Amino acid sequence: xxxxxxxxxxRRRRDLARALVATLRPxxxxxxxxxxxxxxxxxxxxxxxxxxxxxxAYGASLRVSEVAHLKVDDIDSERxxxxxxxxxxxxxxxxxxxxxxxxxxxxxxxEGKRRGVMFPHDWLFFGRSYTDPxxxxxxxxxxxxxxxxxxxxxxxxPHTLRHSFATHLLEQDVDIRVIQVLLGHAKIDTxxxxxxxxxxxxxxxxxxxxxxxxxxxxSFETQQLKSPVNLG
Numbered sequence: 001x002x003x004x005x006x007x008x009x010x011r012r013r014r015d016l017a018r019a020l021v022a023t024l025r026p027x028x029x030x031x032x033x034x035x036x037x038x039x040x041x042x043x044x045x046x047x048x049x050x051x052x053x054x055x056x057a058y059g060a061s062l063r064v065s066e067v068a069h070l071k072v073d074d075i076d077s078e079r080x081x082x083x084x085x086x087x088x089x090x091x092x093x094x095x096x097x098x099x100x101x102x103x104x105x106x107x108x109x110x111e112g113k114r115r116g117v118m119f120p121h122d123w124l125f126f127g128r129s130y131t132d133p134x135x136x137x138x139x140x141x142x143x144x145x146x147x148x149x150x151x152x153x154x155x156x157x158p159h160t161l162r163h164s165f166a167t168h169l170l171e172q173d174v175d176i177r178v179i180q181v182l183l184g185h186a187k188i189d190t191x192x193x194x195x196x197x198x199x200x201x202x203x204x205x206x207x208x209x210x211x212x213x214x215x216x217x218x219s220f221e222t223q224q225l226k227s228p229v230n231l232g
Contacts, residue, residue, distance in 0.1 A: 017035070030193070031154050033164040040150035041143070041161075048111055050142040052104040053125045053134065059101035061183055065141075067158070070124040075105055093184045126186040166191070187221045191230065 009192050013227040023222040033041065045051040057067045066084050072086060074083040075097065082095040105124065112118025117130050139158045147156055154160075162183070 030163045031156060031160060032153070032167045033152070033156065033160060035168060037150070037152055037154075037162065038164050038168075039153060041146050041156075044146040044149040045075050046142055046145055048104070048108050049125060049134075050139075050146070052108040052138060054142065054146070054158070054161060055101060055104040057139075057158055058067050058165050060095040061162045061165045062095060064136050064158040065163060068125065068136060068139065072109065072120050072122055073117065074124065075102075077102055091184065091186075095184075096182060 005030075021034070042051060042054055045054050049154075053067055055066065056062060056070070060081075060082050062070075062084065064120070069085075073182065074085070076083060077097070080097040080099070082097050084093050084095055109118060117126070122130070123133045126132060127134045127138060136158070143156060143158050147154075166179055166183055169182075170176070176191055177188065180188055183191060185191045
């Protein structure tokens with residue numbers, strides 16, 4: 001824009017300052033699912049592959065691209081971690097692996113082995129070809145199909161599961177710094193956006209919120225987190 005005014009149109013910088021007016025985009029609160037809606041959505045997912053993929057997206061709070069590019073050996077069931085390589089910002093991190101969450105990928109792994117299409121080092125969720133990862137479009141279509149079956153009218157996407165899980169953790173009084181680590185946010189300000197959603201949900205659905213844990217959670221290494229949704 002600066003090149004257009006100063007070079008192409010030969011306008012002076014003073015004129016440029018008058019011509020360009022900064023506008024603020026209206027802030028929108030992200031749509032999230034309630035615990036009950038998230039449960040219905042996962043149960044309605046079409047087939048074990050998509051149940052496992054969407055379960056990982058929710059229970060490990062992964063971005064859709066991170067889910068798509070998981071490999072079989074990224075699941076560390078001994079340490080109960082999911083290794084996320086080259087996530088947003090080209091950062092590697094470990095996401096938590098909940099006991100209930102582990103069951104769905106295991107079922108999908110066994111099904112893949114039975115069909116002879118899944119091996120160590122392969123994509124955990126392959127696409128139309130066994131040699132390619134599942135696409136974001138396929139995951140988006142699965143969410144739309146599951147939402148329709150579950151009777152969910154909200155405008156949602158695979159990323160909604162990530163937003164919802166973060167909000168549900170806040171509603172359980174999990175420390176926001178712990179959630180920052182789980183989500184892989186570089187800045188706490190990014191995580192703080194969920195406090196607005198959580199406050200709204202608290203007012204609208206205060207009777208259905210989960211009870212907060214008895215003991216405070218102080219660190220990612222020592223906490224005992226429980227998924228709000230039973231993924232098993």
